[in-house]
Amino acid sequence: MISVLKGMKDRHSDDVRKYDFIVDTAKKVFSKYGFERIITPILEETELFRRSVGDETDVVSKEMYEFKDKGNRSVSMRPEGTAGVVRAYLEAGLHKSDPIVKWFYNGPMYRYEAPQKGRYREFHQVGAEIFGIRSPYLDAEIIRMGCEFLEKLGITGLTVEINSLGNIESRKKYIEDLKAFMAERLDKLSEDSKKRYEKNPLRALDSKDKGDQEQFKDAPKLYDYLDEESKKYFEDTKKYLELLNIKYVENSKLVRGLDYYSDTVFEIKSDKLGAQATVLAGGRYDRLLEILDNVKIPAIGFAAGMERIAMLMDEKLVENKENGVYVVYFDDTKEYFIKTLEELRKNDIKASFDYNPKSFGAQMKKANKINAEYVLILGEDEQKENVVTLKKFSTGEQEKYSLDEVIEIVK
Ligand code: HAM
Numbered sequence: 446m447i448s449v450l451k452g453m454k455d456r457h458s459d460d461v462r463k464y465d466f467i468v469d470t471a472k473k474v475f476s477k478y479g480f481e482r483i484i485t486p487i488l489e490e491t492e493l494f495r496r497s498v499g500d501e502t503d504v505v506s507k508e509m510y511e512f513k514d515k516g517n518r519s520v521s522m523r524p525e526g527t528a529g530v531v532r533a534y535l536e537a538g539l540h541k542s543d544p545i546v547k548w549f550y551n552g553p554m555y556r557y558e559a560p561q562k563g564r565y566r567e568f569h570q571v572g573a574e575i576f577g578i579r580s581p582y583l584d585a586e587i588i589r590m591g592c593e594f595l596e597k598l599g600i601t602g603l604t605v606e607i608n609s610l611g612n613i614e615s616r617k618k619y620i621e622d623l624k625a626f627m628a629e630r631l632d633k634l635s636e637d638s639k640k641r642y643e644k645n646p647l648r649a650l651d652s653k654d655k656g657d658q659e660q661f662k663d664a665p666k667l668y669d670y671l672d673e674e675s676k677k678y679f680e681d682t683k684k685y686l687e688l689l690n691i692k693y694v695e696n697s698k699l700v701r702g703l704d705y706y707s708d709t710v711f712e713i714k715s716d717k718l719g720a721q722a723t724v725l726a727g728g729r730y731d732r733l734l735e736i737l738d739n740v741k742i743p744a745i746g747f748a749a750g751m752e753r754i755a756m757l758m759d760e761k762l763v764e765n766k767e768n769g770v771y772v773v774y775f776d777d778t779k780e781y782f783i784k785t786l787e788e789l790r791k792n793d794i795k796a797s798f799d800y801n802p803k804s805f806g807a808q809m810k811k812a813n814k815i816n817a818e819y820v821l822i823l824g825e826d827e828q829k830e831n832v833v834t835l836k837k838f839s840t841g842e843q844e845k846y847s848l849d850e851v852i853e854i855v856k
Contacts, residue, residue: 452566499704599759
C-alpha cells in the first residue's frame, strides 16, 4: 500500500468541516474590513522566494520543495503566500493604476520541515495583504482584524506580541553589533545558534534553548537602533492598539523567520499548542516591492496556520448537524420513492436513504443514527393514497400529508 507522504495528511469529515468554517469566517470578517480574495498558483519560480523570503532563511535554504520542470526551469511549491501575492500585484500593474489593494487568500503551503505537533510539510494558511498604505493605524487595524478572526472561531488564551524591526539600514547596524556580541560568547551558544551566527544572527535571538536565552539576556536591543521615524511609528502603532482595546506584549526578541519585514512585526500565540505556539503572524514589508521590481509601495500582512487554528477552535461551531429527512421505503414502493426523492431535491431538501432498503426497523435505526430531524415513510398504503407519512423524530408524532405539505413543513 502506498501511504500519504510524511508531514502530510488526508482531510475529511470534521477536518474538512473545520477547514470550510475557518475559510467562511475569514471571508466574513475580512470582507467587512474591505478585503477581496485572490487566488495565485502553488508553483512559482524559485527565484521569487529566494529574493523575497530570503536566500539565507531556513524556509528557503533548507525547506523548499524545489525542482526542475520539464523546461528545465527551477520552480518551487510556495512555502508561504506573501511572495506570490506581491508578484501578482506587480504583474497586474496595480501600483500604476490602483495602488491601494486589500487581498486575502487561503490554501496549501509546503515546507520540508521535521514534522511535529502543529508543524507539517503540507499545511494551510489564511492570509491577508494590504498594498499602498503606510500608517500606524493600519498596522493596529490589521492586528485587530487578526484578533477578531480568531475570536470568531471561539479561540481563547491568546497573546499578541509585537516588535519593530525598524528600517533595513538600522537593522544592518544592529546585526553587526549583535554579531560582535555573539562572537564574544560563541563557545557558550547552542549548535543551532552557532550556525545562525554566520547566516542569520537575528534568528538566534528567539532560540528556544535555555542556555542561549541566558546568553542573550544582555544582548543589544533592536529598539535602541531604530531611527526617530521608526520609533515614532512604533509608538503610534501601540497607541492605536490601545485605542482599539487590543492587549499586547512587547517582545524585543521577536524577529520573524522571513527576511522581507521592516518596522512592525507581530505574532499571536496560544498557550495551548506547546512548542509551535504561533497561530497567526505577520508584519510590514515596505521594501519588498522595491527589491523585486523597483516599485516604492508599502505593504503589510499576516498569515494564520489553519491546522493550528483547527486544534484550538471551538468544536461546537462545526458540529455535524445532520438534519433534513430520512426516507423509509420498500422494494414495492421504490418507484414512488424515486419520484418523491426528485421532488424533495427540487425543493432543496436534503434526503438520506438506503439504496437497498432493508426492514422498517433497520431503516429507522439508521435514521436515528444520523440524527435525522424527520422521517418520511413511503409504504404501500401511502403509495395508494398518494400521500406520505411524516414522523418528527424529536417528538415521535406522525401523520399523513401530501408531499407539498411535507415540503412546506420541512422547509
Ligand atoms: P510564517 O510565520 O512563516 O509567516 O507563517 C504564518 C503561520 O503559518 C505560522 O504562524 C503558523 O501558524 C503557520 N505555519 C507556518 N509553518 C507551518 C508548518 N510547517 N506547519 C503548520 N503551520 C505552519 C508567513 O508565512 C508570512 N507569509 C506571513 C505574512 C503575510 N507576513 C506578511 N504577510
